[in-house]
Amino acid sequence: MSFSQEIINWYHPNKRDLPWRHTTDPYIIWLSEIILQQTRVEQGLPYFYRFVEQYPNIATFAAAEEGEILRLWQGLGYYSRARNMHKAAKMVMDNHDGIFPTTYDSLIKLNGIGGYTAAAIASFSANEAKPVLDGNVFRVLSRYFGIEEAINTPKGKKLFYELALEMLDKEQPAIYNQSIMEFGALQCKPQNPDCQICPLRTSCYAKQTNKVNSLPVKIKGRISKDRYFYYFVIMDEKSGSIAIRKRGPKDIWENMYEFPLIEQAAPLSISELKNTKEFNELFGRGAELHIISTPKKHILSHQNIYATFLEVSKISKDSNKKGEWDYVLLKDLDTLAKPKLIFAFLRDYNLQ
DNA sequence: AAGGCGGGGGC
DNA sequence: GCCCCAGCCTT
Known part of the structure; x- marks a missing residue:
């Protein structure tokens, strides 16, 4: 046959x-x-x-x-x-x-x-x-x-x-x-x-x-890249809102939502993070940082993401000049498409 | 021709 | 840790 x-x-x-x-x-x-x-x-x-x-x-x-x-x-x-x-x-x-x-x-x-x-x-x-x-x-x-x-x-x-x-x-x-x-x-x-x-x-x-x-024969894949994401959880208690940004093109998770972040190619301590130009531009010198979760490893097929979630408070009044984030009501957060890393965090910390 | 793009499951 | 999964698009 x-x-x-x-x-x-x-x-x-x-x-x-x-x-x-x-x-x-x-x-x-x-x-x-x-x-x-x-x-x-x-x-x-x-x-x-x-x-x-x-x-x-x-x-x-x-x-x-x-x-x-x-x-x-x-x-x-x-x-x-x-x-x-x-x-x-x-x-x-x-x-x-x-x-x-x-x-x-x-x-x-x-x-x-x-x-x-x-x-x-x-x-x-x-x-x-x-x-x-x-x-x-x-x-x-x-x-x-x-x-x-x-x-x-x-x-x-x-x-x-x-x-x-x-x-x-x-x-x-x-x-x-x-x-x-x-x-x-x-x-x-x-x-x-x-x-x-x-x-x-x-x-x-x-x-x-x-x-x-x-069999079959397959040419080997590439090595993974390490990326360090420092996510900032910014709550506006009065309105019950949280800061959210939409990811852009030419990277992972295009058009999906996450928290404002600073990305680094190597890990930073919290004090080092606070001294970066990016942090100062986002929140001002007086802002306070508290760790919510230690680095969580999120593995994609082609990169390893180490994500640390931090609570930010006392941000300066004139922060977010570049419109890096918007505030979304917590109750509306569920309707936005988020990567696993983000919606798992929200679930684990009872923010949703 | 090669690199980028998720997340889960098997071993 | 590595491989694979009813692949496709961009550069």
Whole structure:
């Protein structure tokens, strides 16, 4: 039996019952695919339900505010996905009369939809014969066929795409694409796959040559950078407000909310912090500082953030001349999209 | 071609 | 600590 037929035969009795597999609505499939980019099914599932509930169709999604979408995305990470979805939704309303496209060539023009997602939506919603190429497919193909070319180089991607296209079952692309991804997720797992029960074990190159643990080949990632964030919690007791700022572009957490901060490339003591030019410009010489929490390490895939939260009081009257922050009512804080580091702090210290 | 972008989970 | 996860965008 062919590789493709084996994969499909494995799928039917082993597949998970996932909600986006019960529809061919390209909008719903789009929601699920964007949510699942670089995200495990278990992590994305609750978000999928919330988004379908809140925005049952493309029109409601496009009509929402970006901040509201970001707030619903809060905690899921890679927030450019949420911002790009909003742009894509508006493009569907403006350029496609509100009808979500189902062809690969139309889909790939939308913000946040690349080669994988366009192939996924086109095949799942309209059975277009385009192969999906995600982490699962790279792994399955490299192991089964013994491809030692690195998967994260342009040369490797081209090679794997050609193989993926060759293996695609053109008569049933939707089922085949689902099958190979599910096979990668459940059977041909990254670590400790149970090859003893694999239906492809006798013809798998990696299994037969004992290379399961060395395939696929991937060029190593970069080292993480350390960043030191000193967050200032500034309460206005009279109004029940707290100081908040919105993060800008070209850095993490774009358009999300946090406290006013001073960032350093190396750790500082509290007295050193008070003597920085930045502190003086923000709050004036007379301001007082009290530590709320010792440095908390927040790990992202490419940087380590050491965040210290400090209470500031007795700030000078003419502080915030540059408009570094705004005051928001504590009761309204929940409606703003905040990174995990911030909303976890608010929760832990009962400020929300 | 390479770097940037979250957060969680497995080992 | 390192790797991976239904990747995409920018430079």
